[in-house]
Amino acid sequence: MDDLDRAILKVVQANASLSAGAVGRAVGLSQAAAWRRLDRLRKAGILAGRELSLDLERLGFGVTVFLGVKLATRGRVDLEGFERAVSAIPEVRRVEHVLGRYDYRLRVVARDLADFERVLRRRIMGLPGVGEVEANVLLSEERRPGPL
Amino acid sequence: MDDLDRAILKVVQANASLSAGAVGRAVGLSQAAAWRRLDRLRKAGILAGRELSLDLERLGFGVTVFLGVKLATRGRVDLEGFERAVSAIPEVRRVEHVLGRYDYRLRVVARDLADFERVLRRRIMGLPGVGEVEANVLLSEERRPGPL
């Protein structure tokens, strides 16, 4: 983990579709040297994997809502039951178990607000142990490269 | 946008590093046909791009905190000033502009809770227009494939 590795991580964060040769050119290494470092970072688990980002709006899912969920009852059983049930809802794209005002934060997509209401009432509110629920509708978001 | 396209999107969601040939085998198309469909999905903006997922824990950032931020004052100027200032903080990995109890939700990483306290007190609380702030510490999270 030296400065060259950090430079490589910066480059691939900015553009995940770069070849080893292109990464090498960007940081001043040969294709083979850059590839070996990328390989090492992958095997160390630091480069965890690629993800494809779908444009959900173009697929007809124009609404994203964050739900803060507080469970009415707690305990190991409740957490597991809630997580299993919430994972079966296709509109739920992310389940975050958190500490604070809520127990879970869910990222939910829907075609529109009417569709979201359906998901909320028929799927989310019926989950086992759900207590208080709070919604925040996403207006826009920005991803940032992060610290390094 | 037919069933084959949807099947392709499912496959590449599950594994973003698949070659066009491998995608074709998975959905019952030839290499060339699968490539043409992937190309079309990319050009239509539905496949928006790849992202690399870094393992921030292995890089020494063991703490992730979600911050709900309510601005003390509002208006176009306040939003823009806040967004510009918050984007300059390297520990902020995501800025979500939302409607609801908060105006913004921030995803913040730090080396540990002491480091997070430093970021919160010296960086976040000093942002222009910041009013109420609420923190939720991430315990675990799960990404789900999403609806299709």
Add this chain to the structure above:
DNA sequence: CTTGAAAAGAACTGCCT
């Protein structure tokens, strides 16, 4: 949509400094 083929480029390997 399929097959086959060809050119370009990327991934991987071994050897040498």
Add this chain to the structure above:
DNA sequence: AGGCAGTTCTTTTCAAG
């Protein structure tokens, strides 16, 4: 560790059925 050179595999494009 880094560079060079070579092999293999993918990507990408094209022609033809």
